[in-house]
Amino acid sequence: MQRHRTEPRPGWQQTVEEQGLIYPLTRHPDGSLRPYWDESAYYSFTLPEVEALEGVVEELHRLCLEAAAHIVAEDRFADLGITDPSVAAAVAGSWRRRAEQPSLYARFDLRYDGTGPAKLLEYNADTPTSLVEAASPQWFWMEERFPGADQWNSLHERLVAAWRSQARLLPPGHPVHFAHSHDDELGEDQMTVVYLMETARQAGLDTRSLAVEDIGWDSLAGRFVDRQCRFLRTVFKLYPWEWLVSDAFGAHALRTADLGGGTGSTLWIEPAWKMLLSNKALLAVLWELNPGHPNLLPAYLDGPRGLARWAAKPLLGREGAGVLLHDGTGPAPVPDPAVRHCWQELAPLPDFDGNRTVLGAWVVEDEPAGLGIRESAGPVTDEYARFLPHVIL
Template sequence: MRREPSPPRPDFAEEAKRIGFHYAHADGEPYWDETARYVFSMREIEDRLETATADLAALCEDVVARIVTDEQALERLRIPRHAWAPIAESHARRDPSLYGRFDFAYDGSGPPRLLEYNADTPTSLFESSVVQWFWLERMIERGHLPAGADQFNSLHDRLIARWREIAEGGPVHFACMTASVEDRGNVAYLADCAAQAGSWTARVDMRDIGLCGEMFVDRLGRRVERMFKLYPWEWMFADAFGKSAAMGATRFVEPPWKAVASSKGFLALLWEAAPGHPNLLPCFFEDDARASSLSRFARKPLYSREGANVTLVDGDARLAETKGAYGGEGYVRQELCLLPNVGGRYPVLGCWLVGGAPAGMGLREDSSLVTTDRSRFLPHAIID
């Protein structure tokens, strides 16, 4: 793995507009950054990153199967009691998962180490799937990358194929908080994938979903039979409709059973299930006596977004601390694994799953040790 300068395209703004990439800049700052690129060997991708992603996906599947009906585990994850039955029932039905993302610390030498599992509402999908693939093609066409350059990226085709399996051509509503340009962009992309898989699709704001008897409906009165929601399960279960019988009538993507993996507490349960796993870091609930054994650790809320309320501790020193409104449910302490310093930047590698199988990678970097919503997305290439 190496970071190297890369010539930005003079016509990128036109291409971004053409493909619908409306959040290349955020609050006046670049989010998409092609002034540099990360380069990997095929062996690194296949033997380390892809293998780690597949191994951890299998482990997560096993651990989820053990805890969806384990009341003690659900309590530790601070999942409300009224959510336990929908979670167990969705798993028993084998409700399908569309996607997820493992965030790894990786320095090009040792094994990738899992920092977080974004199991429920991961974003940065469109830029991982489409935007950086177009970048790769243009760089090859213009002679800035060798003709044989490749990318860890089969996301687009796999997403279409997975939607075909999940929806079988049936209707799908796509919901998010539409005030977020990034959320709208990710949902629009996934709706396009579902449409290419043969489904009728409709995009709605979460606030435009109502109840009609024991069924969710949209503003036009159409039944919401299957819904992709870019809206976290912990928020769903906390909302007024979270106890409604309609929760069992609609099939959700991601399904309710994914809620157990979307908590940072799941990292502690993974470590309990596979202590010493080369791709895991020791992790404990903060109220577990074993947590005090870690003198160097990342303190993370059970539920948080975009790196909020994270503290990095090294003995008596606080290396980094982010603000936010999370942490009321409790925290975990995960052994400290600092992101590699690559020319003053700290990259995190997001390896994607589609249907539980490795499907691609997106890379974000920051000048801070904690990756946040201000971090930039950089493209990557495989060159041997």
Template structure:
């Protein structure tokens, strides 16, 4: 595993835009960064694949434990959401089958990859991890390979779902360039899978007693892909009606409601409780005082996103930060509570710059990887996407 320094393709912007990837830069700063690439061996890719499949298995066991024992509080989930999550979980092999997710891992090529978090509900960077970096590989390194079977896996998964036969609505917040890009990409994949599609902004989904949920043209919504977190959705004015429709099987939603069991940071201490010492896990607790003095600990809000409100601190004898935090990010999260995870080093990508490896799962199988680099120790929405290859 090594980081290569490269010259970008002379026409890289035009090449990306020809694919429909028009959010490659923001504020004059490239988000897509092909001045570098990460190179792996086949054995290293196999190890990442194995780690991702193992971690997904552990996460499903943790979800089953929560449902069986009613441990919603361990994940910071309100008890009145339990009937929806239980019904969705029971249909996970049928209409509530998961489509995709992204495991963010820390790994520098030695030892075991460690789970940082599981973006199980609304992961982005899918388009760039799929066809965009594959185009780059074919242009720059023909004859090599890439951990990337995302497009075909997504297409086949959508084609195999009979509950989408009446079509699929896709939705997100508008305007939001990155989210819209992700949703429009998945819309194209669904069309490749033979599914009729319609895009509807999240704030234009309506409800009436006769048809149930409808789009902006008053057409019924039978199946919905939503790039909008379940913990937000269920707090919307129509959240209770959606929960009732999903629990009753009248509405299919991708990702399904049971993915809320995996998408919050409360999953991390639960995994450590159930599988203590597992080589792919980092110690994590709901109470910071569980760590010994001198530990370096990452504080994460239960339902935070894109690095907001994350802090890193060294602990003193009382289990509280010993002096000022090493890192402290601003943001709107934390009201629901916090978890604390042991700090681990990330691969260095230059002075003060670090990389996170995101391994993508489709239908529970590892099907690709995307790498994001950021200045500092916390990966934020300002991170850059860097392609990869293996030999």
């Protein structure tokens, strides 16, 4: 794994926008616009490195599914902050029926510098983003800059194949609705939803676009509808389950999903059982079940225990929000006692020319599918991170 400087292509911004990346620039707190898609540098890997990383992703995904099964079997929902018995029962029921419920994709965030085993930082299994840039613009960048080279990137083909294989699980005769929120100011979620809708369309599915805010509940018919009162049988949502279950319609979403295709049921993608994997408590359960595993970091739910250096991560959060780091020097920061945390051994992100790098390894239908790389100036990958392409040389 190496970082290389290079000159951006002339007209790169227009190029990546035409390839689906609608926000190639990020507005920083000082008001300046700086590249989010950053092709002033790229990363290279050897084929054996990528094959080894694929093996790590397969192993981690298997361990995560085993941990999810353990949480359900041992009724450990309280460790995830799920204290409502009805929500716990619905998630457990969704897990037991997972063979009937489509699960499309997820992303592992890994700490890796090319010299040792990759370490799991977290699993984004419910609403992962940075998909479009990983699937499309970086592939075309490679074809233009390195003709004949390769890339760890079968995302598009695997997504289309996943929709095609899971079409049998979808309610027949009804379109698949793709929902995002109007509150998405950057357009990141909308961009991801539009791209996934296109992969479903290429798989032959009938698709519709929909805002989460335009989903309503028909109390007389007992079903979810759009603004024209049309029944919503299948909804892909880029809207976290932990938000959905706390909304006014949350109980209806869980109940209709539990009907399993019956009258009034709505099939939600991703399914409710993804709440087992999209929670940072999973990191502590993984370590408890697999202590010493080379691809895991020690993690606990009741405090840092004997960790000299640690990262305190809110159980639910995105873009590094609320993460506290303690490097073993000076007074340790005190996490908000009103927020549940997971304490994970601190594994500082590798530093490449002053840039902190994290690997986002994608899974589609339980199979490794591609890689996206983000860089940040600070120790936590946040909303100001940059996306850089990669190539296998």
